Amino acid sequence: MKKMFPAEELARDSRFVRNKIEDQVFDPRNQALSQRDMGSAKLDPNRPAAAERARALMHGIFTGEIQALEGAGRTTFDFDETEVPLKLKLDMARQCWDESRHCEISVKLGDWMGSEIGEFAEQTFLYQAACADDPVLRLTGVNRALEGLAIDVFNTMKEFGELSGDPVLAFCEDWMLADEVTHVKMGSDWLRRLTENDPERRERALEFQRTVDKLFSLGGFRGENEDNPIHLARRFRELAGFSDDELEELVKVSEESKAEAEAMSAAVQQGA
């Protein structure tokens, strides 16, 4: 088996449909849709499209969990004990089990919410963040940035379950949220340990985390405003080792990302 498995080769059965994020962003239909004033993007059970949006988000969580499983699995294989401590590999194996369980939960929840595997397209950018050559970058890109986003997403979905009177959804999201806090804490702890005497490597890793955080802010997808579909879960992120400064930076990154997306959209409109 080769080391460093590329995202294009991730194995899926025939139900799955894959597309690229750029195809979605530059699809003129999506650009036209984004111009409509639909009010707050918050996942609100009172809005007619809430159920459909929740199903789409749930499917996104499912494919994200598959890729998180694959990414953690590759980290157990891609690096030997001369490159990373055995204990880190053991933590990644533990994460494999957790992500595998999350996939199982997500499949059951998808059924519960009325969607099917493959109903929505999959993008592989989560796994791509798990392909870095430096294992420390995988820890910041995946465990701190993406698993951190998962904390925000699961907390939002849990609240949505509570607001919409769906105890099954709220129950499952709360369990997955507990695991994600563990994964982010793993990332925070290993980052500190592995870069204790290498501030340059730590800075490179944190810069990669900022890049991934910005990418996944998706034009204001995650933030602290009422408009943001996904809210920053401060309390759980603190439990996972995020400092106040890091939380403030995340809010800033999200605002920047939103401003950039609006500018890009305006430019496309002018050019049209």
Added chain:
Amino acid sequence: MPEPSKPRPAFAPWDRRELPGIFGVEESAKRVGHYKWIEIKLFEALGGWVATVPELDVKLVLGRHCYHHAWHADLWDQRLPELREMNPDRLNVPPNEELVAFVDAMREPDGPDLTIEKLVGVYRVLIPRKIAAYTYHLNGTSTITDSPTIRSLNFVLQDEFQDWREGEMLIQSLIETPEDAERAARRAAELEALMLRAGGITGPGTLGEVTEGHNAPVGGVVA
């Protein structure tokens, strides 16, 4: 009411544990080092394969089993210093080059169409060999002096049996034609030949030394 000061034996009548065992401290540590090595190689392979198998159920089972074997490696890693091996890496070695060749061959399949080959190597060849070696250790070691190893062996064997059963069921569900059955049998035979050359997961003597037609214990015998 029983008299609290009445002398009682240290071993209750139903506690039949005995001192004799076929492994001394050094032999036990050597075996535990080999166990750690093979568990690491196995959990790495299972983790690496997750991305390469298209079958969703197989993918999720591999993710779960990856952790089981990582946990076993951790148990053996923790046991080594208790067996006077203060450098946990020194004994984290294969017993011989032949077992390395087996592991390389077992981990070699990469393509999405090779799930049968991947699973057969693990669940029809390696795990049965692990169950045999662990059971030999469990049955042969001193039930009093080596009881920490026995406790770990019992936990590990429970996982091994369950994982073997689950893996075997996956293989059976993937074999749909006589050609698939032939593929699985061929793969098992190829790997079994390599394992035979290695002599088992701890090398020759994994299940005792073969002498004049019967197996005899290996290691510091305490009778």
